[in-house]
Amino acid sequence: MFIICQLTLAILVLDSMDKHRGSRLSELFGSLGSFFRKCMFCILSMGPIPKHFAFIMDGNRRYAKKEKLEEGAGHRAGFSVLMSMLKYCYELGVTYVTIYAFSIENFKRKPDEVQNLMDLILEKIEGLLKEESLVNKYGIRVYFIGNLKLLSKPVRVAAEKVMKATTNNTKCVLLICIAYTSCDEIVQAVHESCKNKLEEIQPCNSHRSFSGRVEEVDGKSIDDDIGHSVQELFGVQTNELRATRASTFCNDVAEGVERTDKKSGVVGHGVHGSCDKWGEVQSLEASGTRDGVIPNVKSEKLLVDLSILKVVDIESHMYMSVAPNPDIVIRSSGETRLSNFLLWQTSNCLLYSPNALWPDMRLWHLVWAVLDFQRNYSYFEKKKKQF
Numbered sequence: 001m002f003i004i005c006q007l008t009l010a011i012l013v014l015d016s017m018d019k020h021r022g023s024r025l026s027e028l029f030g031s032l033g034s035f036f037r038k039c040m041f042c043i044l045s046m047g048p049i050p051k052h053f054a055f056i057m058d059g060n061r062r063y064a065k066k067e068k069l070e071e072g073a074g075h076r077a078g079f080s081v082l083m084s085m086l087k088y089c090y091e092l093g094v095t096y097v098t099i100y101a102f103s104i105e106n107f108k109r110k111p112d113e114v115q116n117l118m119d120l121i122l123e124k125i126e127g128l129l130k131e132e133s134l135v136n137k138y139g140i141r142v143y144f145i146g147n148l149k150l151l152s153k154p155v156r157v158a159a160e161k162v163m164k165a166t167t168n169n170t171k172c173v174l175l176i177c178i179a180y181t182s183c184d185e186i187v188q189a190v191h192e193s194c195k196n197k198l199e200e201i202q203p204c205n206s207h208r209s210f211s212g213r214v215e216e217v218d219g220k221s222i223d224d225d226i227g228h229s230v231q232e233l234f235g236v237q238t239n240e241l242r243a244t245r246a247s248t249f250c251n252d253v254a255e256g257v258e259r260t261d262k263k264s265g266v267v268g269h270g271v272h273g274s275c276d277k278w279g280e281v282q283s284l285e286a287s288g289t290r291d292g293v294i295p296n297v298k299s300e301k302l303l304v305d306l307s308i309l310k311v312v313d314i315e316s317h318m319y320m321s322v323a324p325n326p327d328i329v330i331r332s333s334g335e336t337r338l339s340n341f342l343l344w345q346t347s348n349c350l351l352y353s354p355n356a357l358w359p360d361m362r363l364w365h366l367v368w369a370v371l372d373f374q375r376n377y378s379y380f381e382k383k384k385k386q387f
């Protein structure tokens with residue numbers, strides 16, 4: 001009870017300081033504020049602290065409208081709140097923060113809105129390289145997560161520069177999802193996994209005679225399992241034919257994922273054509289082959305053979321594979337949807353959605369999120385063990 005009272009008092013003091021941000025009063029009380037914050041974080045740290053926070057920064061345009069500001073001012077205010085949130089997270093001991101900065105869907109907005117947002121993002125990315133930036137102050141390693149090919153060259157180059165410049169930072173990690181949707185991430189991960197498997201399979205296969213006899217490499221016979229399944233799968237005529245069919249299979253699986261993405265209007269995967277197999281893949285998955293298997297859709301037998309492709313293979317090709325799964329997603333503005341954000345990574349994750357628009361988010365929203373996490377901690381830990 002005493003702790004809750006202390007926290008509430010500290011939150012009220014800090015919140016009133018926050019309201020005077022930028023004024024002389026706030027400067028005057030700046031160090032007092034940081035002292036209060038540290039005390040509060042010490043109290044919070046008596047419980048478990050999330051390792052990984054993810055933010056969906058919703059409500060920037062609505063904020064601009066509400067405050068009768070010009071278009072774009074909401075996103076600028078949103079960026080400044082983002083910097084405060086990052087500071088609080090890292091002070092609290094959170095190691096990973098992921099933000100949804102720009103989705104592939106966002107490219108469908110009015111061209112000048114997209115352009116203004118990209119200009120702001122470019123300006124802020126370049127700002128991250130400055131000596132006095134938060135990135136240098138807290139030793140943050142930055143990753144840009146998404147289909148970076150879809151970005152304009154200046155933004156892509158700036159993003160690559162920041163990633164390179166922060167490679168040796170080890171204290172904490174910021175993952176900026178840009179030109180990102182989960183469906184796109186999953187499609188490219190499936191594609192890469194299939195490509196890798198084929199590279200693993202083909203050398204084995206090229207040492208095999210058409211009769212199926214196993215040949216020896218360096219005095220050892222090649223394990224028959226993989227080669228056998230490939231032979232059955234591709235009908236075994238020539239290595240070229242096998243390769244073509246294999247890559248068709250790879251595309252079919254990936255296209256299936258893509259098709260579900262297209263239904264939601266997502267563009268830009270670079271794989272075209274129709275695939276009638278995804279429904280089958282989905283129903284096979286639902287009927288118990290889910291555990292690590294991308295099923296083959298041509299026959300029951302091949303379904304078993306293709307168990308060579310595992311969930312871990314796909315996972316290791318996710319853009320987000322550089323970080324553990326998030327412990328908590330905060331979506332501002334009271335929305336409780338994930339909107340194609342980290343769908344693969346959030347099966348065991350708390351969703352916290354305060355009503356505040358993103359530029360109205362304050363320290364106390366973060367504190368309530370951590371308290372909510374602590375309240376649900378044992379439930380999520382139990383779930384993780386069951387998984």
Ligand SMILES: CC(C)=CCC/C(C)=C/CC/C(C)=C/COP(=O)(O)OP(=O)(O)O
Pocket residue numbers: 057058059060061062063075076078079082099100101102103106120121122124125176
């Ligand atoms: C360098 C860097 C990481 C910059 C990030 C800048 C920033 C705050 C981006 C937010 C982008 C965005 C589309 C937010 C959603 O609000 P919205 O525009 O959909 O607003 P609404 O929900 O009111 O419509």
